[in-house]
Amino acid sequence: MNVVLFGPPGSGKGTQAQFVVERYCIPQISTGDMLRAAVKAKSPLGNMAKAIMDAGGLVSDEIVLGLVKDRVSQDDCASGFVLDGFPRTISQADSLITLLDGFSKKIDFVISLDVDSQELISRLSGRRTCPVCGKGYHVIYNKPEREGVCDSCGALLVQRDDDTENTVINRLNVYEMQTAALKSYFKDLGILHCVSGSGSISDIQTQISSIIDIGGIGDHS
Ligand code: AP5
Ligand code: MG
Numbered sequence: 001m002n003v004v005l006f007g008p009p010g011s012g013k014g015t016q017a018q019f020v021v022e023r024y025c026i027p028q029i030s031t032g033d034m035l036r037a038a039v040k041a042k043s044p045l046g047n048m049a050k051a052i053m054d055a056g057g058l059v060s061d062e063i064v065l066g067l068v069k070d071r072v073s074q075d076d077c078a079s080g081f082v083l084d085g086f087p088r089t090i091s092q093a094d095s096l097i098t099l100l101d102g103f104s105k106k107i108d109f110v111i112s113l114d115v116d117s118q119e120l121i122s123r124l125s126g127r128r129t130c131p132v133c134g135k136g137y138h139v140i141y142n143k144p145e146r147e148g149v150c151d152s153c154g155a156l157l158v159q160r161d162d163d164t165e166n167t168v169i170n171r172l173n174v175y176e177m178q179t180a181a182l183k184s185y186f187k188d189l190g191i192l193h194c195v196s197g198s199g200s201i202s203d204i205q206t207q208i209s210s211i212i213d214i215g216g217i218g219d220h221s
Contacts, residue, residue, distance in 0.1 A: 001026065001080040002105060003212065004087070006182065007113035008175040009168065010120035010127070011197045012204060014136050016113065017084040019205045024212065026080040031088075033134060034067045035059060036160075053162055056170030058178060061091050069099060080108075088179045093186075109215075110186040111208055113197030117172055124168045128157035142201060 003020060005013040017028040035053060038046030049059045068086055071077065087093040100106055115123075126139040130150035137144050137157060144151050162171065186192040195207045 001108050001212070002100065003080070003082045004107055004110040004186075005082060005084050005113065006110050006186070007197055008115065008117075008120055008179075009171040010123040011113040011115045012123075012201070013084045013113065015142070015201060016111075016204060016208055017082050018135070020082045020208065020212075023205075023209060024080070024082075026082055027076050028084055029068065029071050029077075029081050029086065030084040031064050031067060031086040032084070034071070035064075054167065056162060056167040056174060058088060058174060061089060061095070064088075065092060065095050065099075068096065072099065072103070087182065090182065090185060093182055107189075107191055109193060109211060110191050111211060112183055112186075112192060112194045113204070114194055115197040119198060120172060121168060124163050125165070127160065127163055129160060130155050131158050 001024065003026075005017055005020070007013055014030060014032075017030065020026065021028050035046070035049050039050045039053065040046065045063060049063065052059050064086060068083075072081060083096075087096050097107070123138060123141070126141070128137045128139060128144075128148070129135070130137075130153060132155040133150060133153045135150055135152050136142070137150075144157065148157050149155070150157060162168070183192060183194075193211045195204060195211070197204060199207075
């Protein structure tokens with residue numbers, strides 16, 4: 001089963017991907033996480049991507065597609081995966097469909113998380129992430145048991161470099177200009193399921209599992 005979690009920055013893609021991974025035992029493919037790992041490793045790809053990510057722009061389709069191609073062809077993706085943050089342009093979506101076609105696979109569900117922009121800004125400014133295991137938190141909405149410390153591995157939590165005010169505003173604009181149009185693209189393919197991303201994290205998990213288990217609940221608009 002192949003799932004795409006779709007939505008603007010801060011809509012909860014990463015948070016809900018963690019749930020899908022645990023419930024359905026399929027790996028998460030987050031292009032943002034892969035790019036941040038490349039930046040941290042100071043690889044040539046990471047050095048190229050850093051300035052673009054810090055400014056809130058999109059890394060080239062060619063680079064991200066290369067990362068996704070390598071990842072989906074690995075053995076642990078054979079029975080499915082959950083994509084988080086990819087595709088983000090029509091061209092990436094076209095390439096994904098062609099790529100999956102080559103493995104006789106398809107996208108089964110696109111789950112779109114809809115959240116208004118004021119809430120997105122407050123979520124991103126309060127987000128904290130574990131630099132070791134990648135688990136995500138929020139200083140108000142999703143607190144760790146001990147302030148500033150990861151529940152899973154005990155590492156000190158950090159704020160992402162692109163969660164500064166100006167970069168957040170740019171990321172939201174880039175989403176509207178280059179990514180939002182994918183909703184009608186997926187709707188035309190009959191695979192789009194919209195859920196409100198504004199409820200509690202557990203309510204959204206329930207809606208997502210209903211969509212996947214029953215294959216259809218959720219606003220099909
Ligand atoms: P990426 O890492 O994908 O970032 P993003 O899309 O901007 O999304 P975020 O990770 O910021 O938000 P999220 O939806 O995962 O929300 P989260 O669950 O953390 O990409 C980063 C950059 O990499 C891009 O800007 C671009 O430069 C590059 N890139 C990546 N993919 C690319 C691609 N395909 N093409 C080109 N470039 C690419 O939640 C946010 C916060 O809210 C957390 O604190 C969380 O605890 C909290 N929260 C979550 N759900 C709820 C809830 N229901 N109620 C209250 N709080 C909640
Ligand atoms: Mg994320």
